[in-house]
Amino acid sequence: xxxxxxxxxxxxQVGAEEEAQRLRAQARGLLDQELALLLPGLPRxxxxxxxxxGIGLLADALSQARTDLQVLxxxxxxxxxxxxxxxxxxxxxxSFRAGSLQAGPAEGEELADAVILRLVLMHQADASAALxxxxxxxxxxxxxxxxxxxxxxILAEPAGAWLERILALMQTVQxxxxxxxxxxxxxxxxxxxxxxxPAGLSRLDFDLERLGPxxxxxxxxxxxxxxKQAVRDSLCEEEEAAFLLDQLRQGCRGGFxxxxxxxxxxxxxxxxx
Amino acid sequence: VSTGRLAPDExxxxxxxxxxxxxxxxxxxxxxxxxxxxxxxxxxVARERFAGRHAFLHRVLADATSLPLRAVRLRAGAGGKPQxxxxxxxxxxLSSSQGWALLALAWTPVGxxxxxxxxxxxxxxxxxxxxxxxxxxxxxxxxxxxxxxxxFRTWTQVEALLKLDGRGLRGLEQLGPDLEAERARHWxxxxxxxxxxxxxxxxARAPRTWSLREAAQPGQSSGREIFGxxxxxxxxxx
Numbered sequence: 001x002x003x004x005x006x007x008x009x010x011x012x013q014v015g016a017e018e019e020a021q022r023l024r025a026q027a028r029g030l031l032d033q034e035l036a037l038l039l040p041g042l043p044r045x046x047x048x049x050x051x052x053x054g055i056g057l058l059a060d061a062l063s064q065a066r067t068d069l070q071v072l073x074x075x076x077x078x079x080x081x082x083x084x085x086x087x088x089x090x091x092x093x094x095s096f097r098a099g100s101l102q103a104g105p106a107e108g109e110e111l112a113d114a115v116i117l118r119l120v121l122m123h124q125a126d127a128s129a130a131l132x133x134x135x136x137x138x139x140x141x142x143x144x145x146x147x148x149x150x151x152x153x154i155l156a157e158p159a160g161a162w163l164e165r166i167l168a169l170m171q172t173v174q175x176x177x178x179x180x181x182x183x184x185x186x187x188x189x190x191x192x193x194x195x196x197x198p199a200g201l202s203r204l205d206f207d208l209e210r211l212g213p214x215x216x217x218x219x220x221x222x223x224x225x226x227x228k229q230a231v232r233d234s235l236c237e238e239e240e241a242a243f244l245l246d247q248l249r250q251g252c253r254g255g256f257x258x259x260x261x262x263x264x265x266x267x268x269x270x271x272x273x
Numbered sequence: 274v275s276t277g278r279l280a281p282d283e284x285x286x287x288x289x290x291x292x293x294x295x296x297x298x299x300x301x302x303x304x305x306x307x308x309x310x311x312x313x314x315x316x317x318v319a320r321e322r323f324a325g326r327h328a329f330l331h332r333v334l335a336d337a338t339s340l341p342l343r344a345v346r347l348r349a350g351a352g353g354k355p356q357x358x359x360x361x362x363x364x365x366x367l368s369s370s371q372g373w374a375l376l377a378l379a380w381t382p383v384g385x386x387x388x389x390x391x392x393x394x395x396x397x398x399x400x401x402x403x404x405x406x407x408x409x410x411x412x413x414x415x416x417x418x419x420x421x422x423x424x425f426r427t428w429t430q431v432e433a434l435l436k437l438d439g440r441g442l443r444g445l446e447q448l449g450p451d452l453e454a455e456r457a458r459h460w461x462x463x464x465x466x467x468x469x470x471x472x473x474x475x476x477a478r479a480p481r482t483w484s485l486r487e488a489a490q491p492g493q494s495s496g497r498e499i500f501g502x503x504x505x506x507x508x509x510x511x
Contacts, residue, residue: 033468036418036419036422036468039415039416039419040415040419040420040422040423040426041423043411043414044410044411044413044414045414065416066414068414153497153498185498185500185501186501188462188500188501189501192479197479198462199461199462199463200426200462200463200464200465201462201463201464201465201500202463202464202465202466202468203465203466203467203499203500204467204468205467264500
């Protein structure tokens, strides 16, 4: 039976319907480019496990783009898995189940040729432990792909101290929740700390021109969520949070002449034949 | 403006965009005799790019060793690979593609290769000849764009390994099928700083710290970090 398992990020926590809507908007704007990062590395006929699959958007896109793949999406959030099954449950070569990264594969479950961790480490209190736990999912020689952003590498012009302040508050909230928004630049180091030997790194910088209105729809709700939490945690006053969000909204709606939001991808292989 | 000293066990990588390369070429820094001979053999566009990446190379070599620019004198070493034979032992590897350049710097031998990914290139035949059956099978499962990305990625690993030990492309016949074994024996990292750019760097063993930075225009402060492994605990940095 599917049971809700531990997770720092749950759909129900952030408002299930709004969050699912935001994730779909994000996918429409970004998923093609993310797929271009992942597809070249995945072996033919691979069994791929998307750990922390959420509502299944990446798992579905992978199985659509590469019909030779067998894709399993796993998430600790039973509500997200239920949504993934509702929308994509009928697809062949694609399945979903509830489960946690730390618990490893279910008894009798086939080991994976590739494991994908997309925007999962950022919600983990111990990123190194999570990376170590991925080993149990992989056959010898299997691949681990990690995708993370990094707020330190966000570029927006013109932007003053207010953007620095927003990003600093967001990071403090994330650290308190158990996670970090500043992992992408250091993915190679994180992998090495967890005993992996990094094989490659790629980087995408989503730019404002290409993202258009998606930028506001995707980034603004995240900032809004974190700043409301910052007010509750007495990290800032309500007036300041409102001012910061207003600045950000103006920036998203044409105030920025240039903006880039990076995504980092690192891959490695487990030792073995 | 300094690109910084290089610590022992450190690997420094610099990516030069076409416009940055052009700005360094315009500096017209004096090159060594061997470099001038190499540059003269090139057409004007290639000569300007050559001048740009070598001007930057001289600056970085001088900064990394805290020696004056005029102390940097390069000569053709084994296999024609330019070397700072009278220098303090600093090693470098330089690669260029379609106006971009990548420079690697370490105190031990290093090999680097950069390629701009071309979907329409006639590379499939080269890969067919030199890649292992397993690698060729992987390529076959992919669409044109992903195949080009993976093919160039693997190709840059091969070239970086060949440049590491100075074998150059003459070593290709031996190395192609043994890429897996070579990868296991060395520290090889693929680096794709932006879609459409494939690069790899190879060292005998893992450096203690490394980073890939964007080279800045002459006179500007050091460029942004693209990737890095500073050897610290990133989670503690907050």
